[in-house]
Amino acid sequence: MLVKQISVFLENKSGRLADVTRTLADNNINICAMSIADTTDFGILRLIVNKPEDAERFLSEQQFTVSCTSVIAIGVEDKPGGLAKALDILHDNGISIEYMYAFVGKTGNEAFVILRVENPETAIETLLKSGIEILPSDKIYCA
């Protein structure tokens, strides 16, 4: 049920993000979702791509520092309170979120949320019990 996410270390200097996207494009890898966390000196680019193993390999070859982590993807109804419900459940069960980001699904009437938690297995169990939709890789990964 977990989705693979590629994280890349980026220094805050111009052109680095473009270097990543070009490397992926050159190798025919499609970016489904992305988010950047940044500080004064560096940023961490997080990517959901259609071919995570390939992405990790090609980026490493280009001397990027890359890691692959498992994250949870949930689908929330595209209406007020959709996300709040899921977050409340996690909170009530003492599961804290390291980071999260959202993107719109292919059909456009559902929002996808990527969650990184300390213990993903427990989190999935908890969410499933409460009827939250957990999305498998094939539903998240774009073509």
Next chain:
Amino acid sequence: MSCWNQTYECMSREEMRKVQSERLIKTVKRVYENVPTYRKKMQEKGILPGDIKSVDDLKNLPFTYKQDLRDTYPYGLFAVPMSEIVRVHASSGTTGKKTVVGYTKNDLDVWSEVIARTFTAAGAGKDSFLQVSYGYGLFTGGLGAHYGGEKLGATVIPTSSGNTKLQLSIMQDFGTTHIACTPSYALYLAEEMEELGIKRSDLKLQAGIFGAEPWSESMRQEIQDRLKIKAFDIYGLSEVIGPGVAFECDYQNGMHIPEDHFIPEIIDPDTGEVLPEGSKGEIVFTTITKEGLPLIRYRTRDLSSLNYDKCECGRTAVRMSKVTGRTDDMLIIRGVNVFPSQVESVLLSIGETAPHYMLVVDRKDNLDTLEIQVEITPSLFSDEVKKLEDVEKKISKEINSTLGISAKIKLVEPKTIQRSEGKAKRVIDKRVIY
């Protein structure tokens, strides 16, 4: 202009050579008999103490290196039993870099003597109030200046370093006339004074004796203008004795060396050959009165030159020029000796492999700053900002506890730090000093 010790400071060159020769002969005999390292070094060169008949023979003696002190850590180069050692100091440094120096009662006397000469040359005397704002502790600055000030008969105010507001209020209330500290701290004091609105007329300050870090003529000008004092340069290194190995007189034109205690030479750092008078090269010292830790031809790694002309002040003692660089990669940052290899060992202790790194030294608002750029490695990398920031904090904390200075840690991408063929370039020094 008065001297503390007219006899030795103004002695003719010929007489000085006689004094040096006598003392050198004794020192060589002493180390040969008491220090295995020296005996071995001399035997390897086929030299016996009896072969040394005057200062002319100095050039035949083997060199001593900082490594010799490390190899014999802590007391292996001492020439007297520990019962005669009354004080030890140590150079700032970490495992593998630390050097311990020891003093007999007589050594402390010599040290105080050369500092008394230093302060006298800077215009201080019995009636002066001397604030010692060098750190007190294992570092030789504070206590060295302290005892020298007492020998001089000045009123010593041992404020040590830090707590600038208190330093300034003491300066006003106690009537400080002379201050001994690092030149960058002197400028910091000037800034704080301006900030706190302390008027120059509230102070009795006349002169400052500044050392422990390289500083420029323009920095001297700035200190003199802003503090309205005369700023004197002082040179020293703990291995030779501490501060007081050389000092400026009123003419501020090179630092006089108390040659009756320390014989300087300028050598070619690569060949070890003694260079002709006036040449620029590595300055090497031989101590000829020290008992605890006598040093023969100690390689300072500092680049300087010697001027034997009689000074306008009347002293005949040779003058060394300001140190213009190093022959090794040691950095002096805020008075602390830093070797890139120390940073490397800290990084090794944190990551699984030694990352590439670069030390970027700069001077902002007259204070040295150190940024350490560290290439991220897969083992240090995390997809969480918090964890990467923890890595930075951890490195910073370790650097602080081993080197004693704070540094900004900047994680950078792999392969972004310049690679060089052969010896890696580990330092970018942006400070404009000379």
